[in-house]
Amino acid sequence: MNEFIAALIEYTFLQNAIFACLLASIGCGVIGTYVVVKKISFLTGGIAHSVLAGMGMAYFYNASPIMGAIIAALVSSIMIGWINLRWKEHEDVLIAAFWSAGMAIGILFLSRTPGYNVDLMSYLFGNILLITNSDLWLMLLLDMIVIVFVFVYYKHFLVSVFDEEFARLRGINTELFYILLLCLISITIVILIQLVGLIMVIALLTLPAAIANQYVTSLHKMFLLSAVICALISVTGVAISFGPDLPTGSVIVLTACCAYFFSVVLKQILSSK
Amino acid sequence: MNNVVIDVDNVSFNYGAVSVLENISFKIYEDEFIGIIGPNAGGKSTLLKLILGLLKPNKGVISKFKYDGKALINNIGYVSQHSTFPRDFPITVGEVVMMGHIATSSKFFHYSKKEIELAKQAMQKLEIQDIEKRKIGELSGGQLQRVLIARELVCQPEILILDEPTSNVDMRIEEDIFSLLKNYSEHMTIIVVSHDIAFISSYVDRVACLNKTLVCHSTESISGKMIEELYDVPVKMIHHNH
Numbered sequence: 367m368n369e370f371i372a373a374l375i376e377y378t379f380l381q382n383a384i385f386a387c388l389l390a391s392i393g394c395g396v397i398g399t400y401v402v403v404k405k406i407s408f409l410t411g412g413i414a415h416s417v418l419a420g421m422g423m424a425y426f427y428n429a430s431p432i433m434g435a436i437i438a439a440l441v442s443s444i445m446i447g448w449i450n451l452r453w454k455e456h457e458d459v460l461i462a463a464f465w466s467a468g469m470a471i472g473i474l475f476l477s478r479t480p481g482y483n484v485d486l487m488s489y490l491f492g493n494i495l496l497i498t499n500s501d502l503w504l505m506l507l508l509d510m511i512v513i514v515f516v517f518v519y520y521k522h523f524l525v526s527v528f529d530e531e532f533a534r535l536r537g538i539n540t541e542l543f544y545i546l547l548l549c550l551i552s553i554t555i556v557i558l559i560q561l562v563g564l565i566m567v568i569a570l571l572t573l574p575a576a577i578a579n580q581y582v583t584s585l586h587k588m589f590l591l592s593a594v595i596c597a598l599i600s601v602t603g604v605a606i607s608f609g610p611d612l613p614t615g616s617v618i619v620l621t622a623c624c625a626y627f628f629s630v631v632l633k634q635i636l637s638s639k
Numbered sequence: 640m641n642n643v644v645i646d647v648d649n650v651s652f653n654y655g656a657v658s659v660l661e662n663i664s665f666k667i668y669e670d671e672f673i674g675i676i677g678p679n680a681g682g683k684s685t686l687l688k689l690i691l692g693l694l695k696p697n698k699g700v701i702s703k704f705k706y707d708g709k710a711l712i713n714n715i716g717y718v719s720q721h722s723t724f725p726r727d728f729p730i731t732v733g734e735v736v737m738m739g740h741i742a743t744s745s746k747f748f749h750y751s752k753k754e755i756e757l758a759k760q761a762m763q764k765l766e767i768q769d770i771e772k773r774k775i776g777e778l779s780g781g782q783l784q785r786v787l788i789a790r791e792l793v794c795q796p797e798i799l800i801l802d803e804p805t806s807n808v809d810m811r812i813e814e815d816i817f818s819l820l821k822n823y824s825e826h827m828t829i830i831v832v833s834h835d836i837a838f839i840s841s842y843v844d845r846v847a848c849l850n851k852t853l854v855c856h857s858t859e860s861i862s863g864k865m866i867e868e869l870y871d872v873p874v875k876m877i878h879h880n881h
Contacts, residue, residue, distance in 0.1 A: 403728055518746050524734075525741045529724040532790075535691065535717055536742040582729050583774045586748065 370605045380608070382502060383494045387600035389505040390561050390570070393512050393554040395593025398575035399585060400547055404527050409446065411568040412461035413548065414555045416442040416468025418564060421489055422475030431489060432504065435559060439552030442468060447545040492563035492615030494604060501560055508557050512550050516589075523547065524585055561600060562615035573622040574599060577629040599625055641669035644798060644828055645690060650699030652685055659685050663699070663853045672824035674839040675832045677849035683832045684720060684802050686849060690830070691717055691800065716791030720802040720832070722783070726776045732786050733771040736762055739793035754793075761789040765819070781812035788816070798828040805833070817842045 374380045401410050420438020424431045446464055450457055476486060488496060516523065525533045526543040533540045551571070558567045578592035603618030645667040652660040659682045667673055675683050688694045689701060703715075739761075740754045750758075762768040765785040775783065784804055791799060801820075805813040820829055821842050833839045840846060847853055 403725075405725070517748070520748050521738075521741055521744055521746070524730075525738050528728055528730060528735075528738070529722070531693075531719060531723050532738070533741065535693070538741060579727075579729055583731050583772070584734060585729055588729050 370608050373608065379495055379497075380604075382497045382499070383604050383614070384601060385502055386494055386497045386505060386560060387604060388597055389502065389509055390557050391574075391593045391597035391600060392509045393557045394570050394574060394596040395578075395591075396512060396516050396589045397551055397554040398571045398592050398596070399578070399588045400523070400527060401551060401571045402575040402579055403585070403588075404547075406551075407568055407572045408461050409450075409457070409548075410551055410555070410571050412446060412465040412468075413439055413443050413552050414559075414564045414567040415465045417552075417555060417559065418472030418490075419468040419475075420472075421486070422472030422479075425479045425486070426475040431486075432501075432556065435489070435556050435564075436553070438468070439555055440549055443548035443552040444545055447548040451541050451544065488563070489559055490563045490565055491613060492559070492561050492566065492618075494561050494614045494618075497560055505557050505560065508553050512553055515546065515550055519543070519546075520586070562618055566615055566619045569619040569622050570596060570600070573626045577626055580629060580633045595625070641671070643667070644669050644703070646700075646702040647686075647690070648700045648702070650689060650696040650701060652682070652689060652694065652696050652698075658851065660689075660849075660853075661851050663849075665847060665853060667828060667830065670824065670826060670828055671845065672821065672829045672843045673831070673845045673847060674836075674843035675830065675847045675849055676834065676836045676839065679834070681850040683849055686853075687717070687800055687802055687830070687832060691715065714797045716794070716796035716799045718784070718787045718791055718799075718801045718804055720806065722787065728775065730775055731771065732767060732773050732775060732778070733758070733762075735775060735786055736767075736771075736789045736793060739790040743794070757793045757795070758789075761792040764792070765789045780807035781809070781816075784808060784812075784816065788819075792823075796827070798830070799823065801829070801831045803832055803834065805835075813838065 374384065401407055417435045417439045420434035420436075420441075421431045422434075423429075423438075424434025442464055446460060449460055453460065487493075522533075522538055522543055525536070526538055526540045527547070530540050533543075554571065555564070555567050558570050562570055574596035575588065575592040577595050578588045582588045582591055599622045600618050603621040604614055606612070606621065607614040607617035643666045647663055647665050647667075650660060650663045651658070663686065675686065677683050685694065689696055690703075736758045737750055737754065739758070740750065744750060744754060759768070762771060765788060767782065767785050767789060770778065770782060775786065778786065784807070788799075788801070788804070799820075804820075805816055808816070817839065820831065823829060824844075831839065831843065836846065
């Protein structure tokens with residue numbers, strides 16, 4: 367641990383990694399909360415994987431992969447949302463289709479791109495130690511977008527997520543808020559991809575919020591608590607992985623799983639008393 | 640006689656090839672407390688959804704006069720039979736009741752003093768002010784039903800529609816809820832769907848019996864024969880205490 371703190375003071379890349387964890391935790395806490403209470407983790411997984419299509423195309427056309435990711439995430443969340451609203455009974459099939467089609471398109475484009483795609487691995491599995499200053503600024507910007515929407519329309523999101531029929535009867539455009547929520551989820555996915563990669567993004571969008579959900583009575587408290595939990599988990603993951611030089615994304619995800627497991631056990635013990 | 644607030648005129652509705660309602664005509668008057676009864680799958684909930692505008696009739700017209708269009712939103716309250724929200728949702732009783740203001744409330748987190756005051760009044764009337772901070776997952780069926788009624792009352796609707804409001808609660812709570820509705824019905828139109836004719840007839844002014852077609856009765860005239868016609872089974876015993 368002392369070794370990690372010494373390194374943290376010395377190395378900028380490690381400081382950047384910790385900043386990235388904190389920035390990601392903001393989006394993760396707020397949007398993860400909605401993913402958990404609306405029970406759409408697999409839909410979120412589908413959007414995350416379809417992002418590869420955008421990244422593959424961006425590589426092929428020599429554009430910025432992260433911009434490709436943002437565009438692909440937004441396009442796929444709007445498409446999934448729109449189809450899902452009209453075809454609800456086949457939601458799982460729809461998710462499977464987007465999940466795999468996104469990956470397939472991405473790999474097709476990548477196979478036609480010359481050169482060895484080392485960066486691609488970091489988008490699939492995350493590489494927090496390579497995060498640059500400009501990545502951090504982008505994460506901050508995306509966080510701000512998410513926070514502004516969620517805070518301005520807090521009541522509308524709450525009522526649409528909690529009780530759709532009631533919301534509709536009171537004249538709330540629930541379909542619009544549903545698609546807007548998916549768009550915010552896709553923005554958060556892009557933030558988190560830098561940390562743990564698109565394959566493992568689903569862990570950070572569900573587990574910290576699920577831990578928080580066991581101890582709170584309100585959505586806004588859940589935002590805060592899951593953001594704090596997400597920050598603790600990701601910083602711990604970075605610290606653990608640093609010494610033995612393990613893949614950071616994987617360690618963060620496993621830390622999240624362990625934390626979830628212990629919180630469930632702890633809750634059982636607390637409630638049985 | 641009071642003014643007509645809802646006029647259902649010769650309305651038919653079908654889900655695909657299945658006819659649910661046939662040539663329904665009736666009028667609902669201001670400040671009336673009307674009960675709609677009938678067997679399961681007799682079209683009771685469908686009729687409510689038609690009145691609310693959640694469904695469109697295949698034939699006929701439903702006039703809501705001054706409540707047509709935008710005014711509907713805050714003037715008709717509706718408590719559905721099966722609440723569609725997850726019971727484990729992290730939300731308190733107070734927050735659910737405040738939701739009643741959503742159509743007119745401002746953006747961001749806060750509510751105005753007037754909105755908070757109206758919610759307090761509604762919670763006091765339904766005697767749920769002591770559980771304001773509780774999570775909804777910890778409530779009993781009767782408490783939850785009171786919370787949902789309070790959520791409708793915060794925006795002071797002129798018409799309150801309830802679909803089987805007491806299907807998940809015990810007899811004593813059922814009596815509580817209906818006496819409360821009875822009080823409200825002095826200055827509010829209340830439409831309540833129930834399967835329990837014997838029980839509701841001691842509270843409501845008028846009963847509409849619905850099984851595809853509809854017949855209206857004043858509560859004094861309910862007889863065993865009428866129920867036989869409606870449910871198509873012999874009635875063994877019905878008590879009325881008017």
